[in-house]
Amino acid sequence: MVICIFFQDTGCLIHHIGDCRPIIITNDTIAPLYLQQLLDSLSQQNPLHFIIPDGEQYKSLTWFEKISAFLLENNCGRDTCLIALGGGVVGDLTGFVAACYQRGVPFIQIPTTLLSQVDSSVGGKTAVNHPLGKNMIGSFYQPQAVFVDTRSPSILSLPVxxxxxxxxxxxxxxxxxxxxxxxxxxxxxxxxxxEACLQHIIFRCCEIKALIVAQDEKExxxxxxxxxxxxxxxxxxxxxxxxxxxxxxxxxxxxxxxxxxxxxxxxxxxxxxxxxxxxxxxxxxxxxxxxxxxxxxxxxxxxxxxxxxxxxxxxxxxxxxxxxxxxxxxxxxxxxxxxxx
CATH class of the missing domain: 1.20.1090.10 (Dehydroquinate synthase-like - alpha domain)
Incomplete structure (x- = not known):
């Protein structure tokens, strides 16, 4: 089930992680804004984190393999919950790793860009790019929850x-x-x-997409x-x-x-x-x-x-x-x- 919330605290996030060990995947643009705050909030869950470079070119099999290797090196089992902290690249890549690692572990989306909030975080499409085609290697794999914060620094600092x-x-x-x-x-x-306009747009876009995906998940x-x-x-x-x-x-x-x-x-x-x-x-x-x-x-x-x-x-x-x-x-x-x- 996908749950969209205007996210202001981590209590609900901890509830959805449950007994799993959280592994935060983010990029080097979002990490300085959010990562430490999230790590502190999840400190009792013994979180780990992995940072990728920022850019569409890193949504690739190379970085899929690097994240998978990180999970193996840290003996992550099926009681692992991946948390995608970032935009569409981070969400798509993290979701695809979650879909494949040990044949599927839970993951949660915390989209930090408008684009990912109104689109890629909802619906369960996960993929990486190939030089011959965009999003050609991937899976349909639903997140456990999607948390949206319209007051996030990465939203409020966006250029027009x-x-x-x-x-x-x-x-x-x-x-x-x-x-x-x-x-x-x-x-x-x-x-x-x-903020009121942003919340209205984001909520309506997520609502429409959820209605459509519920009728036709596999496109x-x-x-x-x-x-x-x-x-x-x-x-x-x-x-x-x-x-x-x-x-x-x-x-x-x-x-x-x-x-x-x-x-x-x-x-x-x-x-x-x-x-x-x-x-x-x-x-x-x-x-x-x-x-x-x-x-x-x-x-x-x-x-x-x-x-x-x-x-x-x-x-x-x-x-x-x-x-x-x-x-x-x-x-x-x-x-x-x-x-x-």
């Missing part, structure tokens, strides 16, 4: 441009038009990191709709190099491309297309592809997408404002025309 995290998982375009409207109406408040149908924009985005990340474009930046551009493609198919009006692009740009997100990336490079990476079946590239596209669908009848020439445009 990193509010892209709220747009990356744009549930309003997929599922809830009222949420989309809320983002349109509260741009200034969100840029100022207004056989409905859950795939949460990948709006990702077919394009993963191609950008793979081509440019992981970490060169932040994931939220790539998905924002991918959502605009998906909307443009839907418009060419007469599924989305020009007015709705402009509304989507305007909102994304208002949060200082890119809406154009990298200048030096070609249509053939897009297609090369898209052919490795996890949604594909029998060699056919499948896209999540808006069918109307607030609704999306998985489509498999987009030709390579349509993709080329879109990119070259």
């Amino acid at each position: 441009s990193l509010l892209q995290a709220l747009l990356k998982r744009q549930h309003g375009l997929i599922y809830d038009t009222e949420l989309f409207a809320y983002l349109e109406q509260n741009i200034t408040q969100l840029q100022q990191l207004d 056989q149908g409905l859950r795939a709709l949460l990948n709006l924009g990702h077919t394009f985005a993963h191609a950008i990340e793979a081509q440019m190099g992981y970490g060169v474009w932040l994931h939220g930046e790539a998905v924002a551009t991918g959502m605009v491309l998906a909307a443009k493609l839907a418009h060419t198919r007469n599924d989305l009006t020009q007015q709705d297309l402009e509304r989507i692009a305007t909102l994304i740009a208002a949060y200082n997100l890119p809406i154009d592809i990298p200048n030096d990336m070609t249509s053939e490079q897009f297609l090369l990476h898209m052919r490795k997408d996890k949604k594909n079946k029998k060699g056919t590239i499948r896209f999540i596209l808006p069918t109307e404002f607030g609704q999306c669908a998985l489509v498999d009848d987009v030709s390579d020439d349509q993709v080329r025309a879109l990119i070259e445009q």
Whole structure:
């Protein structure tokens, strides 16, 4: 079961750890902000910690192996609970280690970025990247609990441009038009990191994702709709190099491309297309592809997408404002025309 809480103390965390030994996995950006406080709070549980470098490039099999070796060197058994303290990279990597170590040990998510709070910490997707594809090696493995603190130093010190995290998982375009409207109406408040606005957005995004995951945990149908924009985005990340474009930046551009493609198919009006692009740009997100990336490079990476079946590239596209669908009848020439445009 996933439990989302606006996390202010560690009492509930200790309850969920139970008799397990906590092993905290974090990175060298988050560790100075949070680690000692968490270690002190869990001192009676004899915690250990492991710090990885900060960056998408470290969500890899190499660091999966290093964490696994650390657990073995410290004689960690099945009565171990891994705690992911950080953003999406830390959460995905820790979750995948938890899924595999001794065929599965409990883990808890403490997401410290907006992106991980509204997206990756909820739903049980765990994975590492491979040079040939993002998140291609992983497992569906649910955390025992997710703890969210909207007053964390890493949230309150974010530059405005990193509010892209709220747009990356744009549930309003997929599922809830009222949420989309809320983002349109509260741009200034969100840029100022207004706590009430942040809590409303995070809670609603987690609620929507939990509802969808509960119906389709293994992404056989409905859950795939949460990948709006990702077919394009993963191609950008793979081509440019992981970490060169932040994931939220790539998905924002991918959502605009998906909307443009839907418009060419007469599924989305020009007015709705402009509304989507305007909102994304208002949060200082890119809406154009990298200048030096070609249509053939897009297609090369898209052919490795996890949604594909029998060699056919499948896209999540808006069918109307607030609704999306998985489509498999987009030709390579349509993709080329879109990119070259």
